[in-house]
Amino acid sequence: MTALLAAESISAGYGDSRAVADLSFALEPGEVLALVGANGAGKSTLLRVLAGAHRPSAGRVLLHGEDVTHVRDFERNRLGVCLVPEGRRLFASLTVRENLEVGAGSRRDGRWTVDTVVDALPMLGDLLGRNASQLSGGQQQAVAIGRGLMSNPEVLLLDEVSLGLAPIVIDELYASLAAVRGGGLGIVLVEQDLERTVAVADRLVCMLEGHAVLSGTPASLSRQAITDAYFGHEVTPW
Amino acid sequence: MEPLVPGQVRVDRLRRRMIIVQILGAGVIVALAMAPYVFEPAVTSQWIKLFYLITLATAWNLLAGFAGMVSVGQQAYIGLGAYGVFVFNDLGLDPYSSALVASVAIGVIAFALSFVAFRLRGGYFAIGTWVIAEAVRQIVIRFDSLGAGRGRGISDYTADPVLRNLFTYWLALGILTATLIGALFLLRSRMGVALQSIRDNEVAARALGVDVSRAKRIVFVLAAVMAALAGSVICLQQIGVQSPSQMFSVSFSAFMIFMVLIGGIGTLEGPILGAVIYYVMDLYFSQMGLWYLVVLGVLAIAVTLFLPQGIWGALRARFDITLFPVGHRVVAVPGPRSSSPAGARPSQPAPRTDPQTDTTAASARTEG
Amino acid sequence: MVILNALVQGVLLGGLFAMAALGLSIAFGILRVVNLAHGEIMTVGAYLAAVALSTLGVNVWLSLIVVVPLLGVVGYWVQRLLLQRALSLGELAPLLVTFGIAIIIPNALIELFTTNKQAIPTGDLAVRSVQLAEGLRIGVLPLLTMLVAVLLIAGTQLFLARTRSGRYMRAAADDSETLRLMGVDHRRVYAYAMGLAFAIAALGGVFFGMRQGGVTPFDGQLLVLFAFEAVIIGGLGSLWGTLAGGIVLGVAQTLAGVVSPELPLLVGNLVFLAVLVLRPTGIVRSKVVV
Numbered sequence: 098m099t100a101l102l103a104a105e106s107i108s109a110g111y112g113d114s115r116a117v118a119d120l121s122f123a124l125e126p127g128e129v130l131a132l133v134g135a136n137g138a139g140k141s142t143l144l145r146v147l148a149g150a151h152r153p154s155a156g157r158v159l160l161h162g163e164d165v166t167h168v169r170d171f172e173r174n175r176l177g178v179c180l181v182p183e184g185r186r187l188f189a190s191l192t193v194r195e196n197l198e199v200g201a202g203s204r205r206d207g208r209w210t211v212d213t214v215v216d217a218l219p220m221l222g223d224l225l226g227r228n229a230s231q232l233s234g235g236q237q238q239a240v241a242i243g244r245g246l247m248s249n250p251e252v253l254l255l256d257e258v259s260l261g262l263a264p265i266v267i268d269e270l271y272a273s274l275a276a277v278r279g280g281g282l283g284i285v286l287v288e289q290d291l292e293r294t295v296a297v298a299d300r301l302v303c304m305l306e307g308h309a310v311l312s313g314t315p316a317s318l319s320r321q322a323i324t325d326a327y328f329g330h331e332v333t334p335w
Numbered sequence: 336m337e338p339l340v341p342g343q344v345r346v347d348r349l350r351r352r353m354i355i356v357q358i359l360g361a362g363v364i365v366a367l368a369m370a371p372y373v374f375e376p377a378v379t380s381q382w383i384k385l386f387y388l389i390t391l392a393t394a395w396n397l398l399a400g401f402a403g404m405v406s407v408g409q410q411a412y413i414g415l416g417a418y419g420v421f422v423f424n425d426l427g428l429d430p431y432s433s434a435l436v437a438s439v440a441i442g443v444i445a446f447a448l449s450f451v452a453f454r455l456r457g458g459y460f461a462i463g464t465w466v467i468a469e470a471v472r473q474i475v476i477r478f479d480s481l482g483a484g485r486g487r488g489i490s491d492y493t494a495d496p497v498l499r500n501l502f503t504y505w506l507a508l509g510i511l512t513a514t515l516i517g518a519l520f521l522l523r524s525r526m527g528v529a530l531q532s533i534r535d536n537e538v539a540a541r542a543l544g545v546d547v548s549r550a551k552r553i554v555f556v557l558a559a560v561m562a563a564l565a566g567s568v569i570c571l572q573q574i575g576v577q578s579p580s581q582m583f584s585v586s587f588s589a590f591m592i593f594m595v596l597i598g599g600i601g602t603l604e605g606p607i608l609g610a611v612i613y614y615v616m617d618l619y620f621s622q623m624g625l626w627y628l629v630v631l632g633v634l635a636i637a638v639t640l641f642l643p644q645g646i647w648g649a650l651r652a653r654f655d656i657t658l659f660p661v662g663h664r665v666v667a668v669p670g671p672r673s674s675s676p677a678g679a680r681p682s683q684p685a686p687r688t689d690p691q692t693d694t695t696a697a698s699a700r701t702e703g
Numbered sequence: 704m705v706i707l708n709a710l711v712q713g714v715l716l717g718g719l720f721a722m723a724a725l726g727l728s729i730a731f732g733i734l735r736v737v738n739l740a741h742g743e744i745m746t747v748g749a750y751l752a753a754v755a756l757s758t759l760g761v762n763v764w765l766s767l768i769v770v771v772p773l774l775g776v777v778g779y780w781v782q783r784l785l786l787q788r789a790l791s792l793g794e795l796a797p798l799l800v801t802f803g804i805a806i807i808i809p810n811a812l813i814e815l816f817t818t819n820k821q822a823i824p825t826g827d828l829a830v831r832s833v834q835l836a837e838g839l840r841i842g843v844l845p846l847l848t849m850l851v852a853v854l855l856i857a858g859t860q861l862f863l864a865r866t867r868s869g870r871y872m873r874a875a876a877d878d879s880e881t882l883r884l885m886g887v888d889h890r891r892v893y894a895y896a897m898g899l900a901f902a903i904a905a906l907g908g909v910f911f912g913m914r915q916g917g918v919t920p921f922d923g924q925l926l927v928l929f930a931f932e933a934v935i936i937g938g939l940g941s942l943w944g945t946l947a948g949g950i951v952l953g954v955a956q957t958l959a960g961v962v963s964p965e966l967p968l969l970v971g972n973l974v975f976l977a978v979l980v981l982r983p984t985g986i987v988r989s990k991v992v993v
Contacts, residue, residue: 148884150880150883150884169883170883170884171883171884171885171886171887171888171889172886174883174884174885174886175886179884179885179886180884182881182884186878186880186881188873188874188877188878188881188882189877189878190873190876190877191870191873191874191877195870195873195874196874198867198870199870199871199874199882199885199887200885201885202871202882202885202886202887203885203886203887204886205886244885248885248886399795403794403795405795405798405799407739407802450980451976451979451980454979454980454983455935455979457735457737457794457798458731458735458736458737458739458797458798459731459737459931459935459939461737461739461798461802462737462739462927462928462931463931463935463979465927465928466928466931466932466972466975466976467976469928469968469972470969470972470973470976473968473969473972474969477965477969585924586806588802589802589806592799592802596799600795624814625810625811625813625814626810626811626814628806628807628810629806629807629810629811629814631806632803632804632805632806632807632810633803633807635799635802635803635806636785636799636800636803636804639789639792639796639799639800639803640785640788640789640792640796640800643792643796
């Protein structure tokens, strides 16, 4: 069976610096795959490569077994890959409803509409008429996820969902994530918060300086192994 | 080649090259100053045009290429420079001194106008300077003593046409020399570093403590003075102003932009090369009438889009050459000791290895 | 009564300036491009109408049906072929490209049509007027221009607020890169916005030509400055502000014209510069970002 989305020996970087080195993994339908690693491990770059927003220097990206490496970002969205970017990146002068509507730019059919998104992310309910620039960080993140869903993706790429948010807000967002799952939606999650990631992910890939150093199901990996991979072997935390 | 090790580097301001440039430059200027004794006035009077074109191009390049201010209103100062000759000539000064005095007065006017123009940025700054130029023209032509809308001649002028040409030639050469030296030293100064940091990233420059508006204002005034001087040379050469709308024409901005773009924006050499190219084109193609301007416009767009570094920039990227040392580079200090490397002075601004500043910087070779 | 009359004429003239300013405002609001050739695009619109009339005998109103969409298409392709590339090169490049266009057009027009005015007759529309009171008449054409300007601004506002394309344009103005991640090619959105700006410019140019009885190659330079002044006086980022700015400029010019026929342009420019110094954010606070 071909994977929903596969990365094959991806290398990518900016100028001379290499952020991702020879990295491979596969995502199955309905699966939540988490990329964990410290700052600068290349996770965000990898997501951008998967979304078509960054061109890899080597390797291939396959969607349903088809090579989409050279399919541009907006076209890849139409094929069902949607990136919820780091820093939310809402359209600040648009209302929440308008942000969601712009999210449906690829006009793919599916179960997600403004109404179903609000059902899945209830905190959006009262906010639809509000301007995106007036939202709190958690609300913005919810809108960003909802906007991503509006394209009815098969693959949702979530970058740093909990960054800068209060724990209680993160709890709420992760609770919503459970409602978002299903229908075969594959999720690649980038997160620095190990605790959450282990709780929600079906599979983990630990990245260190651009390489995948460890992967497996949360149950199969010891905490110590993950922590070691996270920090690298020689670095002593603090 | 020495590897660059922190603590074992010094900032090379290309001092040796600067000395060579000074000697060569002085030689060229002396030779040009002597030229009227060798060539016919018909020839040297042509060169006057080249001199003021280089002056104009250099001035616009300082504005746009180094301080990031695209002005399409420099014709305000060109026109004022021309009319300033009348004003001070009428007051009893000879026309050449009038040109110099007028440029100072115009510097003061430009300083005042900068407070208006700096209310706008980017593209709106560009149109704002255009409006200012229009307003200046409309005010100037309200003075009957300046010929109103008709233009006028210089009333008290050197009678002998040969001497007139000679004096104008020397004035134009002097202005060009002063412009180039001024630009070279400005860019080598701390201010030059500040300016280039503004052009590259104004917000970052501000955050690093660069007084952005002061630096911009100084360049704005200097560029206006240079344009004014060029304008007065035009007036002296044409023995007056034929029509104010020509003297305040936005075409001047088009020429300046063309010269700078073709030659290479953000380098000192580029505008000189661009001015020479424009001068030659003008010599041969100006009888095409206005199609000539159409061609210039098309070329300017093409260069902007497909050769943004200009001809000089492309040459420099290819052959690693610079005439004027305005950049600096970080070079390794030979020897194992890392303490107090010779030549490293704490007062130096942060070393940059930006290829925009100096392509040789990227390679960080020791100068041979 | 002379003053009142001048005031009323000035307000109506403001409609024309607002129409000129609208396209400039759209291009800047959505693409951050200051189109230095905006006035020239207006002139081209007027020339096309004049040529349609002189060679094909087509009525001005009829020619609008072709001229306006035609320049819209031109705007789309200018954006796609020239400006999009310029935008990727930094802040200076788009300005320099539009300035290049601003140099090409009037000189080409002079070579093609001489400097003579190309007539755009409107029958008796230009002279028809309505008497409001003793000594106060308003022309039908200026009134119509104002009406069209108001409708255009309202229409643009509605378009941006209510339609899918309008939403994309506002989103592209906020963050074009993220818009791409939503499956929308921002370059197309930009090109449509520039097409809209060009089309409105063409319409404004034809109205200007009708008012003046024709068009000359030198009008573009005046128009771009008027349009820009109206935008700045009104306050960047506000479409209704351009109407207010246009009216201020129009009134300033017509009042100055009462004093001396040589003064309108100078006084208009001075009023603009005064607003710039005294109230640099413009006279209308912007609410909608465009």
